[in-house]
Amino acid sequence: MTDPEPVPAVTESAEAIAAMEIRGAATIAAEAAEALAAQAEAVDADSPAAFRASMRAAARTLHRTRPTAVSLPNALRYVLQRMEGHDVEALRRNVVRAAETFVDQLDGARADLGRVGANRLADGDTVMTHCHSTDALACIEAAVDQGKSISAIVKETRPRNQGHITAERLRDIDVPVTLVVDSAARRALDEVDHVLVGADSIAADGGVINKIGTSGLAVNARERGVPIMTAAQTIKLHPETLTGHTVEIEMRDESEVIDDDVRESIGDVAVENPAFDVTPPRYMDAIVTEHGQFPPESIVTLMRELFGEGAAVPWAEP
Numbered sequence: 628m629t630d631p632e633p634v635p636a637v638t639e640s641a642e643a644i645a646a647m648e649i650r651g652a653a654t655i656a657a658e659a660a661e662a663l664a665a666q667a668e669a670v671d672a673d674s675p676a677a678f679r680a681s682m683r684a685a686a687r688t689l690h691r692t693r694p695t696a697v698s699l700p701n702a703l704r705y706v707l708q709r710m711e712g713h714d715v716e717a718l719r720r721n722v723v724r725a726a727e728t729f730v731d732q733l734d735g736a737r738a739d740l741g742r743v744g745a746n747r748l749a750d751g752d753t754v755m756t757h758c759h760s761t762d763a764l765a766c767i768e769a770a771v772d773q774g775k776s777i778s779a780i781v782k783e784t785r786p787r788n789q790g791h792i793t794a795e796r797l798r799d800i801d802v803p804v805t806l807v808v809d810s811a812a813r814r815a816l817d818e819v820d821h822v823l824v825g826a827d828s829i830a831a832d833g834g835v836i837n838k839i840g841t842s843g844l845a846v847n848a849r850e851r852g853v854p855i856m857t858a859a860q861t862i863k864l865h866p867e868t869l870t871g872h873t874v875e876i877e878m879r880d881e882s883e884v885i886d887d888d889v890r891e892s893i894g895d896v897a898v899e900n901p902a903f904d905v906t907p908p909r910y911m912d913a914i915v916t917e918h919g920q921f922p923p924e925s926i927v928t929l930m931r932e933l934f935g936e937g938a939a940v941p942w943a944e945p
């Protein structure tokens with residue numbers, strides 16, 4: 628059976644997420660929840676069953692966009708598990724309410740984990756960042772709010788240079804920024820007190836899946852004796868890893884790495900563009916969440932508390 632066509636707002640959100648106009652795990656999650664609310668508000672369904680089927684189809688459209696950040700399926704899960712009611716109007720209301728609550732909780736969780744992460748930073752610290760993470764940024768923002776003077780060394784983060792976004796956001800809060808190319812990171816670590824990264828997914832063994840280059844940075848930080856933390860609210864915990872599944876690493880288009888003309892001038896080369904990598908727990912000092920900080924190896928206890936033994940898939944056809 629073919630899926631019912633989602634409302635235009637869902638298709639537009641899915642396209643924007645796939646094209647990375649909307650990017651970053653938490654932002655993607657908020658967009659997905661809001662897209663489900665838009666679906667609920669606009670869909671013309673003549674029965675509760677038709678309404679539910681249209682919501683599941685919309686969720687599948689959103690789910691297909693980016694495979695690595697678990698915040699996306701966790702957002703779909705949160706909203707669809709609250710799709711309750713005996714008539715279409717009640718279902719509609721409950722979906723919209725669930726999406727709003729989810730987005731509010733994201734904001735609250737970010738602020739809470741920001742304060743926890745900020746407690747790890749001292750006045751006068753220099754922090755190195757990788758990619759652009761709103762959760763990581765929240766820690767620096769909270770430290771600044773606590774009156775600490777923080778400066779940053781920002782890795783540009785090839786191929787899409789999300790470090791530029793971080794640099795801009797840090798300048799907005801008057802944090803002095805030094806931008807470096809990724810390959811300068813090890814040398815720059817000599818000037819760094821803390822490395823601070825985000826996460827797209829966290830596995831049950833404490834492995835941190837984040838933007839490509841995070842694992843190399845973590846190994847270098849460990850070798851240099853610089854502490855490294857991941858700022859990740861609990862929607863980044865990947866429940867399927869509780870039952871032995873691995874996290875799929877998204878492979879993106881080769882044109883993000885090299886343009887066609889340059890490639891042609893080099894000659895016949897293969898190009899690979901993995902978007903994320905896995906940092907083993909032994910190279911990460913702490914995972915900072917809205918429930919406090921955890922040694923990576925102990926994150927599984929929090930995961931079990933929040934998700935039970937595994938992951939529901941409420942967007943699947945019954």
Ligand code: RUB
Pocket residue numbers: 650651652653654696757758759760761762763789824825826827837838902
């Ligand atoms: C973004 C990235 C970020 C995490 C966390 O990758 O790896 O570090 O998503 O971000 P991309 P946040 O640009 O490919 O989406 O803390 O904002 O959820």
